Amino acid sequence: MKNILLTGGAGFIGSHVVRRFVKQYPSYQIINLDALTYAGNLENLSDIDQAPNYFFEKINILDTASLQSVFRKYAITDIIHLAAESHVDRSILSPMDFIYTNIVGTVNLLEAARNAWKGNWEDHLFYHISTDEVYGTLGDTGLFTEDTAYSPNSPYSASKASSDHLVRAYGETYGLHYIISNCSNNYGPNQFPEKLIPLFIHNILNEKKLPLYGKGENTRDWLYVLDHAIAIDMLFHSGKIKQTFNIGGFNEWKNADLVSLLCRLMDKKLNRPEGSAEKLIEFVKDRPGHDLRYAIDATKINKDLGWEPSVTFEEGLSETIDWYLQNEAWLKNVTSGEYQKYYEQQYQNRH
């Protein structure tokens, strides 16, 4: 019997992980704890929210008293921690939100676990979901391995690096059984349209400019979100304790090339003349501290657990576009109100 506290389950990756665990493991209780910030959306889970093994608690991980009461209420046995402020551009606009949620919030969870589990570490797991951005940037060659030194360059990645260190420190100091995984860029259904792929899909749909930072030469390693959810499932059940695992797509794309492919696919799917979307591309002022290249060496998780991506990029991207085209109401809901203010603040004066 496992009572798993999954934080950030109303967000992009979290909602796919919640769905997978609720469906695959009916004997587990899945407790989704989420503050429902701008990025959290319960609509993401409307297909499983009536399942008997699913529970939702609207709680901020900065609220220590409520965290402790959730541990008591559900007798939490394990944690999968995804709640975070996750967008690099927002961390440049307002770093403090990232320091509070990503660092202080993670320590609050660690403390709640330490108080509740009282040294019975063998029976419990704290699984911390992190990012490849903690490693900083690569030049034209090389890959991030689990031994690459941390060198974060944005307030977001520095806050995630701090949280990784703190989780590890609880392992060394108190004996906490933890796993940390550092994953590359995810894409897929339900991603908030502030990140490159859903933002550009949204803008193409609405025939708005596509603001490509710098020269569009930055490279990312893209992974379909369901493949990340599978990796999390495998690591949760079979990953070696007190270790770190890199997860990546073996799928590097320069931003400009990715956006060209996206434009071609969107023109086809929208029955617009070839080249329509590409005309919307506008090269704008670069992101400060913009990491040039990320690429993951995922050999360890492949050797230890046999995990590898199951979806090709062309399939995944096509399915992702179809999802956004079929869920225009979702897109409309999340881009009303607050979103417009963010968009103006982020993209004004970038030309």
Ligand code: NAD
């Ligand atoms: P997201 O922004 O879509 O979702 C974050 C969720 O956390 C939201 O539901 C939000 O309401 C919740 N949340 C935020 N602050 C909270 C708080 N103080 N208390 C409780 N809940 C709070 O993020 P995502 O892209 O799904 O990322 C999830 C995790 O995976 C993050 O830890 C992120 O660092 C990591 N990650 C993301 C990617 C990626 O490409 N998106 C890649 C690697 C790792």
Ligand code: DAU
């Ligand atoms: O690598 C994992 C990380 O991937 C996660 O930890 C983060 O949570 C996630 O946001 C993502 O970070 P990136 O900064 O790589 O993702 P983003 O979608 O913001 O940007 C991808 C690339 O596209 C990056 O090089 C910046 C560029 N970009 C982004 C936006 C939003 C643009 O050129 N224009 C844009 O408007």
